[in-house]
Amino acid sequence: MAYDKFTVLKSTAVPLSIENVDTDQIIPARFLKATERKGFGDNLFRDWRYNNDNSPKKDFVLNNPVYHGKILVGGRNFGSGSSREHAAWAVYDYGFRCVVSSFFADIFKNNCINVGILPVQVSEEFLVKIFKAIEADPNTELEVNLPEQMITILATGDKESFAINGYKKNNLTNGYDDIDYLQAMGEEIQSFAKKSLY
Amino acid sequence: MPSTLFDKVWDSHVVRKIEDGPDVLFIDRHFIHEVTSPVAFRGLESRGLKVMFPEKTFATADHNTPTINQHLPVKDALSANQLKALEVNSAKYGISHWGLGNPKNGIVHIIGPENGITLPGMTIVCGDSHTSTHGAFGCIAFGIGTSEVEMVLSSQCIMQPKPKKMRINVNGKLGKAITPKDVVLYIIAKLTAAGATGYFVEYAGEVFEKMSMEGRMTVCNMSIEMGARGGMIAPDETTFTYIKGKEKAPKGEAWDKALAYWKTLKTDADATFDIEHHYDAADIEPMITYGTNPGMGLGITKHIPTAEQAGGGKSSYEKSLNYMGFHEDDSMLGKKVDYVFLGSCTNGRIEDFRAFASIVKGRKKAENITAWIVPGSHVVEQQIKDEGILDILTEAGFELRQPGCSACLAMNDDKIPAGKYAVSTSNRNFEGRQGPGARTMLASPFMAAAAAVTGVVTDPRELL
Numbered sequence: 001m002a003y004d005k006f007t008v009l010k011s012t013a014v015p016l017s018i019e020n021v022d023t024d025q026i027i028p029a030r031f032l033k034a035t036e037r038k039g040f041g042d043n044l045f046r047d048w049r050y051n052n053d054n055s056p057k058k059d060f061v062l063n064n065p066v067y068h069g070k071i072l073v074g075g076r077n078f079g080s081g082s083s084r085e086h087a088a089w090a091v092y093d094y095g096f097r098c099v100v101s102s103f104f105a106d107i108f109k110n111n112c113i114n115v116g117i118l119p120v121q122v123s124e125e126f127l128v129k130i131f132k133a134i135e136a137d138p139n140t141e142l143e144v145n146l147p148e149q150m151i152t153i154l155a156t157g158d159k160e161s162f163a164i165n166g167y168k169k170n171n172l173t174n175g176y177d178d179i180d181y182l183q184a185m186g187e188e189i190q191s192f193a194k195k196s197l198y
Numbered sequence: 199m200p201s202t203l204f205d206k207v208w209d210s211h212v213v214r215k216i217e218d219g220p221d222v223l224f225i226d227r228h229f230i231h232e233v234t235s236p237v238a239f240r241g242l243e244s245r246g247l248k249v250m251f252p253e254k255t256f257a258t259a260d261h262n263t264p265t266i267n268q269h270l271p272v273k274d275a276l277s278a279n280q281l282k283a284l285e286v287n288s289a290k291y292g293i294s295h296w297g298l299g300n301p302k303n304g305i306v307h308i309i310g311p312e313n314g315i316t317l318p319g320m321t322i323v324c325g326d327s328h329t330s331t332h333g334a335f336g337c338i339a340f341g342i343g344t345s346e347v348e349m350v351l352s353s354q355c356i357m358q359p360k361p362k363k364m365r366i367n368v369n370g371k372l373g374k375a376i377t378p379k380d381v382v383l384y385i386i387a388k389l390t391a392a393g394a395t396g397y398f399v400e401y402a403g404e405v406f407e408k409m410s411m412e413g414r415m416t417v418c419n420m421s422i423e424m425g426a427r428g429g430m431i432a433p434d435e436t437t438f439t440y441i442k443g444k445e446k447a448p449k450g451e452a453w454d455k456a457l458a459y460w461k462t463l464k465t466d467a468d469a470t471f472d473i474e475h476h477y478d479a480a481d482i483e484p485m486i487t488y489g490t491n492p493g494m495g496l497g498i499t500k501h502i503p504t505a506e507q508a509g510g511g512k513s514s515y516e517k518s519l520n521y522m523g524f525h526e527d528d529s530m531l532g533k534k535v536d537y538v539f540l541g542s543c544t545n546g547r548i549e550d551f552r553a554f555a556s557i558v559k560g561r562k563k564a565e566n567i568t569a570w571i572v573p574g575s576h577v578v579e580q581q582i583k584d585e586g587i588l589d590i591l592t593e594a595g596f597e598l599r600q601p602g603c604s605a606c607l608a609m610n611d612d613k614i615p616a617g618k619y620a621v622s623t624s625n626r627n628f629e630g631r632q633g634p635g636a637r638t639m640l641a642s643p644f645m646a647a648a649a650a651v652t653g654v655v656t657d658p659r660e661l662l
């Protein structure tokens with residue numbers, strides 16, 4: 001078992017209404033030198049979050065105490081670019097368990113699920129509603145219900161369903177991962193390999 | 199049923215289909231490097247797992263290595279530690295390792311093809327998104343995260359839903375000085391940086407049929423920059439000629455058998471795609487990017503578009519131009535350049551150095567330019583010397599560095615300083631990609647050479 005189970009998450013959210021947030025912004029390459037998965041949250045959005053002298057940039061949302069919570073809400077095309085799983089580790093390590101956007105880059109989305117973060121893809125309209133609700137009241141809570149595949153803005157009652165395949169859903173709700181699954185397939189893989197050309 | 203090249207390779211690698219879930223896909227080749235593998239090995243250890251097929255994994259050090267004085271110990275302690283971890287882990291699990299100083303060492307996506315490790319019809323993964331490079335050989339090749347590296351090490355499989363299929367056709371004749379890099383930057387500018395997300399791309403048409411293997415690798419390499427999982431090109435005589443005789447390529451009877459199979463690897467005439475795009479080669483100019491994602495590119499004679507013309511969000515568009523210090527309607531021609539980077543797995547092969555040399559020959563490096571000329575591998579480095587390109591470079595005032603990823607991701611010391619402008623042959627112009635505050639303009643080796651000798655953004659066609 002690789003991570004905590006995910007079922008229903010009720011939390012305030014941090015709004016990052018920027019599009020095309022790439023993984024080089026989520027965690028810049030110079031912080032990828034560790035050989036252990038530890039402490040990446042400190043450098044999450046490093047260059048947006050801190051000045052060169054390491055003082056926090058006041059206008060960046062993570063530095064605004066008004067916003068907090070376990071849900072990160074990002075603009076369209078979130079997580080593009082590098083395959084670095086360190087980006088998902090940084091998001092997780094910082095304390096987020098769910099990322100909401102209207103569109104995710106493929107590798108980042110996979111990486112999230114593999115480390116126990118739920119990526120929730122909503123419509124463009126619903127994303128705007130979320131941003132508006134948080135803007136109106138930073139203490140607005142969102143409810144992400146994985147078993148029912150539903151995300152709700154609790155203050156307004158607006159809700160939308162989201163997609164996830166049954167296999168991944170099962171993994172997340174039970175805290176299993178792909179390696180657990182593949183380990184049970186050992187013989188099947190061995191016999192497949194025998195037929196392989198390479 | 200008629201099927202596509204992608205279907206043929208994918209379907210033949212499915213070990214198990216999971217209902218309402220991903221396919222379990224068998225992986226023929228797995229490349230690892232020092233940055234995205236250490237945590238995967240730790241995972242193996244903590245679960246008490248073995249590497250299932252160590253002979254199918256190949257390790258190289260490239261992302262975080264210096265490009266000068268490689269014979270000296272690596273100064274940065276954290277980097278040295280990562281390199282050591284790769285060496286120790288490879289030795290422990292019986293994985294082939296071409297570390298720093300090894301004559302075969304180089305960027306992971308360059309050494310695979312040049313040693314015949316990459317062969318048509320394979321499934322190939324690596325913890326680096328530009329694994330799509332290997333698609334040039336008709337492979338399904340894509341980047342993975344570290345958890346997936348652990349998966350492949352322990353089970354030689356990965357779990358993926360089958361992506362949708364896109365075909366990009368480019369027909370007609372390319373103009374003077376139009377390189378594969380321009381072709382792919384043009385396609386990304388048309389499709390946007392997320393235009394192919396969820397798809398696997400096949401490139402087809404005259405332009406790709408006539409392209410060299412080096413060029414095809416440049417194109418497939420950048421597939422990820424339009425959001426695609428990967429891109430591939432059907433293998434043909436050009437492919438077979440390139441592979442023949444490479445160290446790890448099949449020989450004798452095995453070659454004949456493999457060749458017969460490789461010839462079946464093409465899309466059937468009446469196979470269909472989820473979406474197709476058609477472009478005319480004659481419309482493609484030398485390309486350069488002006489913003490902070492690879493989709494923000496334009497022909498060198500064009501002006502920077504307005505937010506509305508560019509599409510995408512206005513907020514990120516403004517942020518991007520602000521970061522670059524550019525304005526709507528600016529011409530790119532004549533923009534000041536401080537750094538030139540020739541290298542990376544996008545443009546670090548011999549053809550790229552030939553192109554660069556053809557422009558700098560008989561000219562001098564502009565005084566305001568700092569140039570990093572970095573071969574993709576020691577094999578490329580040797581070719582540069584053997585073909586007399588090194589002499590041309592030296593005479594023009596350029597130095598050749600040692601192989602590695604270098605300023606492509608700036609994990610080592612090769613960082614463009616904050617606020618400085620770079621014309622770079624690499625693949626990403628994200629904020630800070632080439633160093634905190636660095637401003638990157640992506641372009642072809644010709645464009646890089648033109649900037650290197652004139653000191654400003656210049657249409658390379660004027661110098662050829």
Ligand code: SF4
Pocket residue numbers: 260261305306307326327328542543544602603606607624625
């Ligand atoms: S050159 Fe750049 S893109 Fe290529 S493998 Fe290295 S870091 Fe990745």
